[in-house]
Amino acid sequence: MKKALFILLSLAFAAGLFALISTSLHNFNGDAWNPGGEICEPCHTPHAALAVTDAPLWNHAATAEVFDQYLGYDMDADGGTVGEPAGISLLCLSCHDGVTALDAFGGAAGDAVNNSLTSHDTLTGSVFGTDLTNDHPISITYDTALTGVDTELHDPSGANTFSAGVTIQDAMLGGGDQLECSSCHDVHNTSALTSLLRKANTASALCLTCHDK
Ligand code: HEC
Numbered sequence: 001m002k003k004a005l006f007i008l009l010s011l012a013f014a015a016g017l018f019a020l021i022s023t024s025l026h027n028f029n030g031d032a033w034n035p036g037g038e039i040c041e042p043c044h045t046p047h048a049a050l051a052v053t054d055a056p057l058w059n060h061a062a063t064a065e066v067f068d069q070y071l072g073y074d075m076d077a078d079g080g081t082v083g084e085p086a087g088i089s090l091l092c093l094s095c096h097d098g099v100t101a102l103d104a105f106g107g108a109a110g111d112a113v114n115n116s117l118t119s120h121d122t123l124t125g126s127v128f129g130t131d132l133t134n135d136h137p138i139s140i141t142y143d144t145a146l147t148g149v150d151t152e153l154h155d156p157s158g159a160n161t162f163s164a165g166v167t168i169q170d171a172m173l174g175g176g177d178q179l180e181c182s183s184c185h186d187v188h189n190t191s192a193l194t195s196l197l198r199k200a201n202t203a204s205a206l207c208l209t210c211h212d213k
Pocket residue numbers: 021026039040041042043044056088091092182186187188
């Protein structure tokens with residue numbers, strides 16, 4: 001019985017069915033800037049975590065940059081103004097801002113500045129940097145009340161899901177109503193989709209989960 005289970009698991013691994021963080025670009029094992037070789041350590045620590053708002057046992061220095069946010073076309077969320085990135089988005093930008101060192105974790109200052117990361121700006125070949133004016137708004141409030149003002153958005157507490165059992169509401173963070181990078185991305189690659197997405201964007205399925213167009 002055990003042997004059969006072992007063979008089954010081996011086959012599953014061989015077929016890549018267990019494609020989690022270890023098979024993603026977020027597996028930093030083997031990267032020169034991560035000599036300890038641990039996968040979780042650049043982001044998390046079991047002890048002596050940093051006091052960073054909304055962060056789960058966080059081990060990475062927070063970005064100190066000031067960002068230029070998306071200005072909006074006809075935005076309704078938060079009165080139409082997008083503020084500075086906050087919460088989980090700030091954690092992502094701590095590596096994806098092109099300024100803060102990747103190896104600034106575990107108390108180290110770090111010096112491996114990330115200037116080759118792919119980003120929403122891959123078409124121009126640049127990194128995220130601090131200019132988010134051409135990126136989807138983040139750190140905005142997306143709750144049921146917003147869908148009363150912007151009727152072309154699905155109610156986040158409604159039936160739409162990103163994957164089995166994961167509603168829009170589940171993908172809202174920081175008090176349960178903030179749209180962040182993690183609303184569209186799955187940092188641990190548990191969905192095993194390209195670009196660490198929560199849901200494949202085939203025929204814009206990801207966009208249509210929230211937008212009622
Ligand atoms: C690139 C940074 C990064 C790496 C590497 C990483 N995490 Fe995370 N983790 C995050 C962020 C950001 C969150 C909070 C937001 C989210 O869940 O999307 C999080 C949340 C969590 C949570 C709480 C929420 C949940 O999903 O249950 C656990 C537990 C966790 N991580 C465990 C791990 C473990 C174990 C590893 C290593 C195998 C790991 N993480 C690697 C960034 C990372």
